[in-house]
Amino acid sequence: xxxHTPEPWGARTVKASGSFLVRGxxxxxxxxxxxxxxxSTSATHEESLANAARIVACVNACAGIPTAQLQVGSVAELVxxxxxxxxPADGSDEPSWDLKAAIAAFQKD
Numbered sequence: 001x002x003x004h005t006p007e008p009w010g011a012r013t014v015k016a017s018g019s020f021l022v023r024g025x026x027x028x029x030x031x032x033x034x035x036x037x038x039x040s041t042s043a044t045h046e047e048s049l050a051n052a053a054r055i056v057a058c059v060n061a062c063a064g065i066p067t068a069q070l071q072v073g074s075v076a077e078l079v080x081x082x083x084x085x086x087x088p089a090d091g092s093d094e095p096s097w098d099l100k101a102a103i104a105a106f107q108k109d
Contacts, residue, residue: 004067005024005025005030006025008024008025008063009022009030011049011052011055017034020048022056033052062075
């Protein structure tokens with residue numbers, strides 16, 4: 001399998017066509033979403049923009065993790081483990097996702 005385009009990626013809208021471009025380094029096009037090509041089944045413009053932003057955020061957040069590891073659920077396992085380790089700072093049932101604070105507190109102990 002060929003390696004994917006290196007990170008970081010970004011996304012932008014082409015105003016003239018309403019398409020979304022996902023770009024890699026040196027403004028290299030990674031993929032194009034053209035909502036007008038399948039208007040009957042396509043997401044709304046706002047949803048398409050949110051999807052492009054999520055794709056970019058996920059790719060950039062997973063930089064350095066081999067694709068094969070992503071495909072077998074390694075990130076989900078890591079998140080589940082972090083959820084168990086991170087204790088709520090405010091007494092709520094939700095874990096604190098302030099990882100820097102959690103690491104600092106762990107290192108003090």
